Amino acid sequence: MGFRSDFLWGGATAANQCEGGYDQGGRGLANVDVIPTGPDRSAIIQGKEKMLAFDDTHFYPAKEAIDMYHHYKEDIALFAEMGFKTYRLSIAWTRIFPLGDELEPNEEGLLFYQRLFEECQKHGIEPLVTITHFDCPIHLIKEYGGWRNRKMLTFYERLCRTVFTRYKGLVRYWLTFNEINMILHAPFLGAGLCFEPGEDEEQVKYQAAHHELVASAIATKIAHEIDPENQVGCMLAAGSYYAFNCNPENVWSSRTKDRQNYFFIDVQARGYYPTYALKQMEQAGIELVTEEKDFELLAEHTVDFISFSYYSSRVAPVKDGEQAETAGNIFASVKNPFLEASEWGWQIDPLGLRITLNDIWDRYQKPMFIVENGLGAVDVPDETGYVEDDYRIDYLAAHIQAMKDAVELDGVDLIGYNTWGCIDLVSAGTGEMKKRYGFIYVDRDNEGNGTLKRTKKKSFDWYKQVIASNGENL
Numbered sequence: 318m319g320f321r322s323d324f325l326w327g328g329a330t331a332a333n334q335c336e337g338g339y340d341q342g343g344r345g346l347a348n349v350d351v352i353p354t355g356p357d358r359s360a361i362i363q364g365k366e367k368m369l370a371f372d373d374t375h376f377y378p379a380k381e382a383i384d385m386y387h388h389y390k391e392d393i394a395l396f397a398e399m400g401f402k403t404y405r406l407s408i409a410w411t412r413i414f415p416l417g418d419e420l421e422p423n424e425e426g427l428l429f430y431q432r433l434f435e436e437c438q439k440h441g442i443e444p445l446v447t448i449t450h451f452d453c454p455i456h457l458i459k460e461y462g463g464w465r466n467r468k469m470l471t472f473y474e475r476l477c478r479t480v481f482t483r484y485k486g487l488v489r490y491w492l493t494f495n496e497i498n499m500i501l502h503a504p505f506l507g508a509g510l511c512f513e514p515g516e517d518e519e520q521v522k523y524q525a526a527h528h529e530l531v532a533s534a535i536a537t538k539i540a541h542e543i544d545p546e547n548q549v550g551c552m553l554a555a556g557s558y559y560a561f562n563c564n565p566e567n568v569w570s571s572r573t574k575d576r577q578n579y580f581f582i583d584v585q586a587r588g589y590y591p592t593y594a595l596k597q598m599e600q601a602g603i604e605l606v607t608e609e610k611d612f613e614l615l616a617e618h619t620v621d622f623i624s625f626s627y628y629s630s631r632v633a634p635v636k637d638g639e640q641a642e643t644a645g646n647i648f649a650s651v652k653n654p655f656l657e658a659s660e661w662g663w664q665i666d667p668l669g670l671r672i673t674l675n676d677i678w679d680r681y682q683k684p685m686f687i688v689e690n691g692l693g694a695v696d697v698p699d700e701t702g703y704v705e706d707d708y709r710i711d712y713l714a715a716h717i718q719a720m721k722d723a724v725e726l727d728g729v730d731l732i733g734y735n736t737w738g739c740i741d742l743v744s745a746g747t748g749e750m751k752k753r754y755g756f757i758y759v760d761r762d763n764e765g766n767g768t769l770k771r772t773k774k775k776s777f778d779w780y781k782q783v784i785a786s787n788g789e790n791l
């Protein structure tokens with residue numbers, strides 16, 4: 318009983334939120350670099366306001382982030398001390414192809430990740446690599462319009478072929494696109510999309526989504542060709558929708574909202590566009606430009622496992638009703654009166670994780686991997702830098718218990734669990750540093766001040782014993 322003996326315990330980060338070193342080693346600029354903190358951030362993320370270069374009036378937190386570019390050995394050693402079996406990270410596309418459309422990769426960038434993966438190997442940590450975690454080279458946005466352009470398939474394939482070949486033997490677990498459904502809610506992050514006034518945004522988003530879905534299938538194909546040991550996963554920003562009440566209209570509303578997200582995974586896991594999606598696109602007047610071979614690729618190269626992030630469940634909008642909203646992972650949800658919320662308004666629902674695990678398992682019957690979960694909170698360190706983060710321990714313990722119930726009582730197939738932001742990093746939604754998820758405190762504030770010193774929090778030792786006991790001691 319309990320978790321499998323080779324359960325992949327660990328933590329997750331993304332290049333743009335922790336690496337910094339934006340101008341080091343021949344790296345080029347990406348969308349994620351030029352997203353500032355402050356009131357403009359949200360419109361930029363949604364592609365409604367264009368920001369494709371730095372200006373003097375904004376602060377860009379990804380430029381330095383927590384400078385993992387220079388601290389990775391120290392950070393990986395701390396992960397190893399907690400007993401991590403896996404470390405999920407993303408590669409920055411622009412370290413490897415600074416512009417994105419070059420024919421030859423940048424050796425310095427390749428070497429950086431090679432050393433990082435070797436460091437993981439030295440500590441017996443299995444890297445889980447996200448090929449694109451919200452990043453798209455600026456040059457590809459300016460020149461081609463990001464993922465709206467079919468040429469992106471060629472550039473992405475080149476990136477994949479390069480990293481699969483170079484890191485063969487060092488990396489076996491890959492994710493093609495972080496939270497692929499985010500393209501609908503944060504299209505500049507998800508696909509490098511900026512909209513022109515009057516443009517049919519839904520048409521552009523679904524066309525870009527089609528390109529990413531085919532690119533993901535191509536990546537899966539070549540990953541398996543280059544090394545049959547490779548395991549490729551899709552990645553969903555998950556969290557099942559609840560109906561506001563038993564009014565059938567509201568039940569239908571929750572079904573529709575779930576499908577909006579599952580659409581992506583339906584294609585990646587089953588290999589074809591589901592009928593409901595085809596009908597919805599037809600009704601919305603969305604006409605995809607496709608090629609015959611796209612559908613063969615989708616059918617033949619489905620993913621090996623389903624990965625997802627889970628922070629909260631969601632509540633579907635009520636038809637013509639009065640409903641309070643609450644914040645959530647990039648997009649808002651209707652407030653659930655039965656749940657407490659974090660300081661950022663994200664509702665806390667451990668049982669929702671068990672429900673989501675069961676929904677995904679029932680739908681796909683493929684191994685699942687939770688690759689993000691955690692509590693973003695304000696930490697107040699004492700004079701030595703130590704944080705007593707019992708609130709974080711409580712959140713994580715309740716969620717681990719829920720996933721244990723899903724495994725032991727419901728029989729879902731779960732291969733691993735990674736907490737988000739195992740070391741404090743820049744928030745994707747707000748750009749803040751003070752929204753912390755880590756077991757390791759990093760001395761850096763919202764304005765970029767601080768020594769970058771790393772200090773273990775109380776949750777560090779707690780997670781260490783969770784891993785050592787394979788989830789028995791919570």
Ligand code: BG6
Binds near residue numbers: 646737
């Ligand atoms: C997910 C992303 O959306 O949620 C991460 O994959 C992100 O990149 C995480 O950091 C938490 O969101 P936030 O806005 O609190 O950083």
